[in-house]
Amino acid sequence: MQRWLTFDTFGALVLALVWISPLAYAAWAAFHDVHAAVGLDLSAPWTLENFYAVWQQAPWLSYLFNTVRLVTMVLAGQLVLCTLAGFAFARFAFPGRDVVFIVVLMQLFILPEVLIVENYAIVSRLGLFNTTLGIGLPYMASAFGIFLLRQAFKSVPKELEEAARVEGCSWMGVLWRVYIPAARPVYLAYALVSVATHWNNFLWPLIVTNSPQTRPLTVGLSLFGAPESGVDISLISAATLMTIAPLLVAFIIFQRQFMQAFLTSGIK
Amino acid sequence: MTHMVKQERRRAALYGWMLLSPALVLFTTFVFAPTVATLWQSLFSAGTRRRPPAFVGLDNYADLIADPVFWRVVGNNLLYTGIAVPASIALALGMALWANARIPARAFVRVAYFTPAMLPMIAAANLWLFFYTPGFGPLAALGLGSVNWLGQPETALWAVTVVAVWKEAGFFMVFYLAALQTIPPDLREAAQIEGAGRWTYTRRVVLPLLMPTTLFVLVNALINSVRLIDQLFILTKGGPDNASKLILYWMWELAFSYFDAPRAAAMTVLVLMVLCLVAVVQFTLIDRRAHYR
Numbered sequence: 001m002q003r004w005l006t007f008d009t010f011g012a013l014v015l016a017l018v019w020i021s022p023l024a025y026a027a028w029a030a031f032h033d034v035h036a037a038v039g040l041d042l043s044a045p046w047t048l049e050n051f052y053a054v055w056q057q058a059p060w061l062s063y064l065f066n067t068v069r070l071v072t073m074v075l076a077g078q079l080v081l082c083t084l085a086g087f088a089f090a091r092f093a094f095p096g097r098d099v100v101f102i103v104v105l106m107q108l109f110i111l112p113e114v115l116i117v118e119n120y121a122i123v124s125r126l127g128l129f130n131t132t133l134g135i136g137l138p139y140m141a142s143a144f145g146i147f148l149l150r151q152a153f154k155s156v157p158k159e160l161e162e163a164a165r166v167e168g169c170s171w172m173g174v175l176w177r178v179y180i181p182a183a184r185p186v187y188l189a190y191a192l193v194s195v196a197t198h199w200n201n202f203l204w205p206l207i208v209t210n211s212p213q214t215r216p217l218t219v220g221l222s223l224f225g226a227p228e229s230g231v232d233i234s235l236i237s238a239a240t241l242m243t244i245a246p247l248l249v250a251f252i253i254f255q256r257q258f259m260q261a262f263l264t265s266g267i268k
Numbered sequence: 269m270t271h272m273v274k275q276e277r278r279r280a281a282l283y284g285w286m287l288l289s290p291a292l293v294l295f296t297t298f299v300f301a302p303t304v305a306t307l308w309q310s311l312f313s314a315g316t317r318r319r320p321p322a323f324v325g326l327d328n329y330a331d332l333i334a335d336p337v338f339w340r341v342v343g344n345n346l347l348y349t350g351i352a353v354p355a356s357i358a359l360a361l362g363m364a365l366w367a368n369a370r371i372p373a374r375a376f377v378r379v380a381y382f383t384p385a386m387l388p389m390i391a392a393a394n395l396w397l398f399f400y401t402p403g404f405g406p407l408a409a410l411g412l413g414s415v416n417w418l419g420q421p422e423t424a425l426w427a428v429t430v431v432a433v434w435k436e437a438g439f440f441m442v443f444y445l446a447a448l449q450t451i452p453p454d455l456r457e458a459a460q461i462e463g464a465g466r467w468t469y470t471r472r473v474v475l476p477l478l479m480p481t482t483l484f485v486l487v488n489a490l491i492n493s494v495r496l497i498d499q500l501f502i503l504t505k506g507g508p509d510n511a512s513k514l515i516l517y518w519m520w521e522l523a524f525s526y527f528d529a530p531r532a533a534a535m536t537v538l539v540l541m542v543l544c545l546v547a548v549v550q551f552t553l554i555d556r557r558a559h560y561r
Contacts, residue, residue, distance in 0.1 A: 012366035013373065016380035019438070022395040023383060029398065037398075085291040092284035093277075100288065107299050109547035113495050113516060114539050117523040117532050118302035118309075141294035171283060200388035202498045203516075207524065218388045222501055233398045240394040244387055251386045255379055258386070262439070263446050 030237035037234045050238035054224075057235075059212045060242060063220035070132050070205070070216055071198045075191055077140035082190075085141070086149030087175050091161075101150075107143035113203055120207050130214050135205050139198065148190055148264075152183035185264070192254075192261035199247050217243045303540065310533035321530075328534040338535075340510045341518045344425055348514055349493040352432045357485055359437035361478070364444030365470070378445075385439035389431075393502035396431045400503065421511035424504050428512045431499045436492060440485045447481040448474070487550050494539065515539060 029037035030051070036044030054060075089101055112119070119138055120129075128134030156179055164174050180187075202218040209215045215223075221243045224236070251258050310328050315321035332338045363381045367374060384392060400417040417427040451474065459469040497516045500506055506513030506521070513521075515535070523532035 008366060008369050009371040012369070012371055012377050015363065015366070016373075016377040019434070020380040020383065022392075022399060022434070023387075025398065026395045081291045081294065084287040088284045088287035092280045092287070094281035094284040097284060100292070103300075104291075104295065106547065107295060109491070109543045109550075110299055110303060110540060111491065111495055111543065112298070114519075114536055114543065115299070115302045115306065116520065117529065117536060118306050119298055120523075121305075122297060122302060137294065138298040141291040141298075143295075146291065196386060202388060202390050202501075203520065206501075207520075218390045218498075221388075221394065222390050222498075233401070236394050236397065240391045244391045247386060248383070251383070252379065255382075259378075259382060259442050259445075262385075262442050 026237040026240055029234050030241045032234060034232050034234040037237070050234045051242065054235055054238045054242065058220055058224050058239075060217075060220065060239075062212050063215055063217045063243075064246070066132065066214055067199060067216040067218075070135055071195050073132055074136040074139050074198050075194050077136065078142050078145050078194055079187070079191070081141050082145030082149050083175070083180065085146045086153055087179060089146065089150040090153035091179075104143050104146060108147075112138055116204060116207055119204075123208055129208055130210050132214055134208050135214070135216070136198075138204070142194075145190055145194075148186055149183060152186040153179050156182045188257070189261035189264035192258055196247065196258070306533045306536045306540075309530060310537045312530060314528065314530050324530075328530045329538075332531055332534050332538075337510055337513075337518070341513050341515055344511070344513055345493070345515045347425060348429055348432070349490065351426075351429050352436065352493055353486070353489040355429075356433045356436040356440060356489060357482065359433065360440035360485065361444055361482075363437060363441040364448055365474075367441065367445055368448045381438040381441050383438065384435045385442075387435065389435060389496060389498035390502060392431055392435050393499035396427075396434070396499075397502060400427055418504050419508060421508055424508060424512035428499055428503055428514075431503070432493075432496055436489065436496070440489065443481050443485055444478060447478050451477055487546065490546055491543070494543070 031046045031048070032041075032044050033047060033049070035041070085104075089097065123129055123134045123137070126134070128137065160178050160182070161174050164178050169177060200218060201216075202222065205216050206219050206222065209219060212220070221239060224239050311323060311325060312321040313324045313327070367378045367381060371377070387395075402416040402419070415423065417423045455473055456469060459473055464472070494516060497514045500512065500514060500517045504512040506517050516539075519532055519535050519539070522528045522535060
């Protein structure tokens with residue numbers, strides 16, 4: 001037993017070190033001269049030059065602002081739309097409901113990424129090309145969010161609702177005062193997953209943006225890392241570190257909540 | 269009385285549809301309409317200024333199938349899926365067993381495994397770029413410096429796959445970890461009393477109990493192996509000579525580099541058909557056997 005434990009500890013730690021090493025290496029390279037980084041010269045002096053240079057070369061602040069705006073807009077839209085739809089599916093009986101629900105669930109498999117070509121045409125026709133709304137709108141009616149909230153609302157005891165109705169609450173009042181507070185943990189989990197997903201999203205924003213005024217961080221980073229600008233390990237490390245820092249710091253502080261969130265949202 | 273019931277019912281239907289309508293409008297605009305439009309477009313030739321698009325039946329599909337690049341890309345994606353899915357699931361399971369064991373520095377171990385899952389794929393690709401650059405970087409220090417991982421057809425696809433596994437395994441680990449924590453400790457004690465070794469306990473007790481999780485993770489991993497291709501934009505651009513090109517990347521190229529909308533549409537329809545197949549398998553086979561809480 002004891003022998004197994006030490007073997008486990010050793011294996012787990014080695015794998016953890018291997019797993020974190022690309023990130024650790026980038027963190028180290030970002031603070032060193034490119035020659036030191038390439039040669040793995042551990043005695044080389046630390047420097048902030050790379051960050052300074054990277055900051056000069058691209059409108060990072062604008063990218064960051066665009067990402068924050070995008071993530072906020074998508075989340076706000078999702079929360080409103082999925083709450084309404086989830087409430088309808090959970091608490092209203094009407095003809096056609098179950099068929100519509102299955103159709104909505106199909107969207108879990110028709111990935112938005114697969115429909116990029118046609119959605120590009122639609123977003124352009126709507127006049128939303130190169131706007132934050134254009135990036136966010138296709139994600140706002142999230143089948144996944146609707147499903148999660150429907151489950152959460154269904155588990156609220158009907159007596160609570162009836163009590164509120166007796167007190168004279170309208171339907172919207174019941175939703176606002178009874179259902180939404182009861183589903184708070186689900187909202188939190190969904191929000192964390194949504195923010196992480198859209199902070200990291202790349203392909204669709206790449207297609208529907210063409211200016212620094214709308215490009216999110218991921219697209220900005222991909223342009224920066226393009227081979228045309230030459231592979232300078234230290235600079236790319238610094239840029240990568242800068243773009244992932246906000247989410248990474250948030251994750252390290254709230255790691256328990258993040259993992260729990262992915263879990264809540266993953267278990268159907 | 270019946271009149272009132274009827275009215276109440278009618279009102280519930282009205283409210284229900286009203287609450288659904290914003291979401292349904294967006295679904296129609298960005299999911300259902302594009303799906304139908306893609307299907308429609310895949311049956312027409314590309315129009316030019318002089319010549320409107322003409323109905324060509326399944327010609328676009330025939331074109332695709334006759335194209336060796338199509339088979340290359342499909343083959344690449346099958347290999348990508350065939351390696352990345354089992355590798356990331358196996359690693360996730362191993363990570364979860366370790367991260368659940370009573371070992372020192374467990375919090376660090378968990379964070380280390382999970383952190384790649386939090387990064388954008390573009391950033392992950394940037395991190396790996398150094399490892400793959402020939403002549404320097406940490407792999408060079410290991411004596412593997414002369415290999416041009418991304419530049420030669422034999423290794424490019426593998427290099428791209430490794431990044432996907434690195435990013436995915438920790439994500440799937442979380443689901444295993446949660447499932448492991450629901451296994452009652454009495455089972456382990458019972459197994460020990462019966463004289464079952466650790467390996468037997470893992471294989472005969474733990475793995476079967478993790479089956480629903482494995483199926484759930486499997487479906488997600490399959491879907492991600494179609495979706496998760498951002499690293500190609502940084503690492504290989506599908507090259508060299510299409511050696512690492514994957515389906516979604518090729519679709520993007522067809523539509524936005526070659527402006528070949530009909531073939532892009534036909535390719536989209538094929539992918540949608542595969543995804544529908546996954547959906548059908550999920551709903552009919554897996555949901556019946558796996559019981560998600």
